[in-house]
Amino acid sequence: MSSPRDPVDTQTISFSDLTELLRQIFMRHGTSAEVAAVLAENCASAERDGSHSHGIFRIKGYLSSLAAGWVDGQAVPKVEDVGAGFVRVDAGGGFAQPAMQAAKALLIEKARTAGIAILAIRNSHHFAALWPDVEPFAQEGLVALSVVNSMTCVVPHDAQKPLFGTNPIAFAAPRAGGQPIVFDMATSAIAHGDVQIAAREGRLLPPGMGVDRAGHPTEDPKAILDGGALLPFGGYKGSALSMMVELLSAALTGGNFSFGFDMSTKPGAQTPWTGQMIIVIDPDKGSGHAFAERSEELVRQMHGVGQQRMPGDRRYRQREQSLAEGIVLSTDDLNRLKALASA
Amino acid sequence: MSSPRDPVDTQTISFSDLTELLRQIFMRHGTSAEVAAVLAENCASAERDGSHSHGIFRIKGYLSSLAAGWVDGQAVPKVEDVGAGFVRVDAGGGFAQPAMQAAKALLIEKARTAGIAILAIRNSHHFAALWPDVEPFAQEGLVALSVVNSMTCVVPHDAQKPLFGTNPIAFAAPRAGGQPIVFDMATSAIAHGDVQIAAREGRLLPPGMGVDRAGHPTEDPKAILDGGALLPFGGYKGSALSMMVELLSAALTGGNFSFGFDMSTKPGAQTPWTGQMIIVIDPDKGSGHAFAERSEELVRQMHGVGQQRMPGDRRYRQREQSLAEGIVLSTDDLNRLKALASA
Structure with a gap:
């Protein structure tokens, strides 16, 4: 019997070993211990949960941006308490995740x-999935909504040239009978990471995802990456949501718009230098009733009308398997990571 | 020369005269003076701005629900202050707009x-457009986001039967050089009001909007209204947003889910008995900079890449014309309204 795919030599690694390996890589490439710990856990979590476009696939981009001096791996976030429900952070040109970590306890309190609080992060680089930023709040019984803008690659609806980033929206809510309901969606028709993976694997994309450098529709991921652009999901509605993400992540925080920075000055720069907004709500203040019981009822009803899988379910299943059996990596990838950790 | 359409006999009425006429209609059909004033202004504003699916077209449904005893036109909202950033209102089985009006000053304060505040309205009927609920905050320099669930008519992505409502999301943000940026989008592929208007006018819908009673795709608005259902916009992403609207409008507020009430017990009932959530943010706390200048910059850039029209622009243009020249109604419609006002 022959397989249409070449067999790939794989190995397994535990979540904690992968986290430690990534921590060493970040430390070796110019980040502080604090930043390395946060980014390593974030990136290992994505790999553990099967979010491959935001797992170890991203390490190369992280290190390239660090080497270019485009992002400050040593930045110390400055947290400011500006109201009973408002925290803002200047990430100091570093990564967004350590900035959120620095403000998290205050935000939750x-x-x-107050019943609701907002965190406005500016001067920050977000190069990861967005769901890891909201899920932990739901694990503590809170509802969280986050948006982050990125870099110009999406053509607004009815426009001719790209302006918006892929500008994801992530939402997390607790439920009584299971893991939180969590979604993380690009407001582009496809995530940039998925275009990169398709290009790497030589696959075509479905129609409606993007345009080539001349602005014509294309299914070739390489044509999109080579001077082309993405389209918003859902026509003018997705485009309006992407605009909202720019307003909340950049205009509101004081961060850059997706079109507001020039990476060409630092060859190797890959991480978007923008802003991020997170809103956290204590849902039980809404009516005095238990939110998690109500959300569980919604999940039951969704299953009842035939929706098999809740947003986040695939990640939870992959997480369970990874924690039980280890995370499967190709031997090549693992060796590359090990080399980077001792480089 | 002949026209494909029969000419319709029309008359114009000023915004204030239409508001007063609608106020009298509501008063004559069982609402309190407070409720009549709020609903009349809301409905007249929609007609003024060309939001025909939520203008005088809705009066019949309002009066039918009032006559059925399904909604309480005399309800007095109970406002509770539950945190530095949290206000909740029990609308008492009345309309959502008077409930918001009762809490509005406290919410803005x-x-x-605090920098951010949330209003959770429950036990409320929302039968209007959502943009009138958010635009006024942006007129005062604030950013507002609102969601409201409605009644089961949307099939979740990958499910077989309807569960969600049309569940709109509305957003408003100030800008320095013009009217606020405002959008109001159903998370269904089409708004229910637009299906009703298409059915009334005998038009077919574009593909992908809905299914018939057997669950098969259809372009016939009557088949959708006659036991069929709508689809979410943008596939699984619009479906996830619709789910979020259920969680925030119902689970969080203590209101009914879109599937959580039985209108058949009150023949003539037409208004959804659910909940509504509004988040209001003081955007200048984000960075100390002027948000409205940043949002103006975004608008300039959007125009620069070729987006002709900002969300809300069409309404503002129609508003200007209506205020200058009067609101155009068919003589039939105007006579019908006058008859209702003196009935």
């Missing part, structure tokens, strides 16, 4: 006391 | 002080 404010959400529980 | 909290947003300005």
Whole structure:
């Protein structure tokens, strides 16, 4: 019997070993210990959960941006308490995740006391999936909504040239009978990471995802990456949501718009230098009733009308398997990571 | 020369006269003076701005629900202050708009002080467009986001039967050089009101909007209304947003889900008995910079890449014309309204 795919030599690694390996890589490439710990856990979590476009696939881009001096791996976030429900952070040109980590305890305290709180991060680089930023709040019984803008690659609806980033929206809510309901969606028709993976694997994309450098529709991921652009999902509605993400992540935080920075000054730069917004709500203040029981009821009803899988379910299943059996990596990838950790 | 359409006999009425006429209609059909004033302005504003699916077209449904005893036109909203950033209202089985009106000053005060505030309305009927609920905040320099669930008519992505409502999301943000940026989008592929208007006018719908009673795709609006259902916009992403609207409007507020009430017990009932959530943010707390200048910059850039029209622009243009020249109604419609006002 022959397989249409070449067999790939694989190995398994535990979540904690992968996290430690990535931590060493970040440390070896110019980040502080604090930043390395946050990014390593974030990136290992994505790989563990099968979010391959935001797992170890991203390491090359992280290190390239660090080497270029485009992002400050040593940045110390400055947290400011500006209201009973408002925290803002200047990430100092570093990564967004350590900035959120620095403000997280204060944000949660404010959400529980005031009922709702907002975190406005600016001067930050977000190069990861967005669901890891919201899921932990739902694990603590809170509802969280986050948006982050990225870099110009999406043509607004009815426009001719790209302006918006892929501008994802992530949402997390607790439920009584299972893992939180979590979604993380690009407002582009496809995530940029998925275009990169398709290009790497030589696959065509479905129609409606993007345009080539001349602005014509294309299914070739390489044509999109080579001077082309993505389209918003769902026509004018997705485009309006992408605009909202620019307003909340950049205009509101004081961060850059997706079109507001020039990476060409730092060859090797890959991470978008923008802003991020997170809203956290204590849902039980809404009516005095238990939110998680109500959301569980919604899940039951969704299953009842035939929706098999809740947003996030695939990640949870992959997570369970990875934690039980280890994370499967190609031997090549693992060797590359090990080399980077001792480089 | 002959026209493919019969000429319709029309008359014009000023915005204030239409508001007063609608106020009298609501008063004559069982609402309190407070409720009549709020609903009349809301409905007249929609007609003024060309939002025909939520203008005088809705009066019949309002009066039918009032006559059925399904909605309480005399309800007095109970406002509770539950945190530095959290206000909740029990609308008492009345309309959502008077409930918001009752809490509005407190909500704005909290947003300005705490930086962000949330209003959770429950036990409420929302039968109007959603943009009138958010635009006024942006007129005062604030950013507003609102969601409201409605009644089961949308099949979740990959499910077999309807569960969600049309579940709109509305957003408003100030800008320095013009009217606020405002959008109001159903998370269904089409708004229910637009299906009703297409059915009334005998038009077919574009593909992908809905299914018939057997669950098969259809372009016939009557087949959708006659036991069929709508689809979410943008596939699984619009479906996830619709789910989020259920969680925020119902689970969080203590209101009914879109599937959580039985209108058949009150023949003539037409208004969805659910909940509504509004988040208001003071955007200048984000970075100390002027948000409205940044949003103006975004608008300039959007125009620069070829987007002709900003969300809300069509309404503002129609508004200007209506205020200058009067609102054009068919003589039949105007006579019908006058008859209802003196009935």
